[in-house]
Amino acid sequence: MASNDDRPTDETLGFDTLAVRAGYQRTNEGEHGEAIFATSSYVYESAAQAAARFSGDEPGNIYSRFTNPTVNAFERRLAALEGAERCVATASGMGAILTACLGTLKAGDHIVSSRAIFGSTVVLFDTILARFDIATTFVAQTDLDAWRAAIRPETKMLFLETPSNPVTEIADVAALAELAHAHGCLLVVDNAFCTPALQRPLELGADIVIHSATKYIDGQGRCIGGAVVGSEELVGGDVYGIVRTGGTSMSPFNAWVFLKGLETLRIRMEAHCRNAQRLAEWLEVQPAVTRVNYPGLTSHPQHALAAKQQTGFGGVLSFEVKGGQAGAWRLIDSTRLLSITANLGDTKTTITHPATTTHGRVDPAARAEAGVSDGLVRIAVGLEDIDDIKADLLRGLDLL
Ligand SMILES: *Cc1c(COP(=O)(O)O)cnc(C)c1O
Secondary structure, three states: OOOOOOOOOHHHOOHHHHHHHOOOOOOOOOOOOOOOOOOOEOOOOOHHHHHHHHHOOOOOOOEOOOOOHHHHHHHHHHHHHHOOOEEEEEOOHHHHHHHHHHHHOOOOOEEEEEOOOOHHHHHHHHHHHHHOOOEEEEEOOOOHHHHHHHOOOOEEEEEEEOOOOOOOOOOOHHHHHHHHHHOOOEEEEEOOOOHHHHOOHHHHOOOEEEEEOOOOOOOOOOOOOEEEEEOHHHHHHHHHHHHHHHOOOOOHHHHHHHHHHHHOHHHHHHHHHHHHHHHHHHHHOOOOEEEEEOOOOOOOOOHHHHHHHOOOOOOEEEEEEOOHHHHHHHHHHHOOOOEEOOOOOOOOOEEEOHHHOOOOOOOHHHHHHOOOOOOEEEEEOOOOOHHHHHHHHHHHHOOO
């Protein structure tokens, strides 16, 4: 593509065009589909060229831990969709968070994080980073005063995920970006639930966006991968340096799956949102359901904020049923179509009991405070016919 000078530049192209065409450089073979570069290293024309590549004097491929054309194509395409200068792909979503932290923090620094974040991220902050003298204070996602009060002189990062899992609390990204910058901190937003098809945190003021590509970017539950997205200065410097030297790299095959996933991301997200909206509205009027959490419902306390910072309300919802844990388990065990698994972002609808799975290690008081009651069920709505999803749930709801 780069060889055709009359082609439009990326800045002039729309989201859907970038999703299909950005980032890939066609090889001499003239392939139309993007190639998978399954190679660990690259050959040079001379010793002098090898030296120039290694010293950085000449751009080009060196070794696939940190330079691979398929991985780079995925990085450029995702960066274009997030409206960012730079993206660095990683082996997993957790690898992306670790890489972003190692690249931007040092011993003695402090993180303020929403407590409503992915369970493994809590363990990473609380247990692993703590051993390297990086402390974390957890605060309520929606309480701006609590965020402000938790900031110390050594705070360097604010971290959140919005909407939160599983109760779909919305963080005010623009307000938290302003707070972060007033205190010289970075705002890091895990955008796995929305993807750039529904929410672009950098435009709202965030400094770094994290992805678990495992979820909607793949979209079909096949590969594990992640990404860190942001400015050339932040992400292209020390964050890339961690991938290069620390080796938290993405494989070319996975990069190819994610690269192709980006092409259909927008239409898939629209379909996930449509199904989730219909399911949420239907659940709200079921007698056995006492509460539904979905940002697309006007009953959601932050519906207006979600509508302001997202272009769609996402594919994940949760709801409380009568009968506590027994009721929730009865509903889950009555399904025949839905998959009983904790994964999300798949074409297949998944059903989870957070209190005994994803949040099972959280102590009961903290769990209750976070809204994860014993009767709470989470559904990541897939792309099946909505009437079949409803019918599958009705089997169990009728018993409660
Ligand atoms: C799954 C997930 C992660 C971790 O991603 P992996 O690819 O499983 O390592 C991080 N954040 C969120 C919001 C997730 O859903």
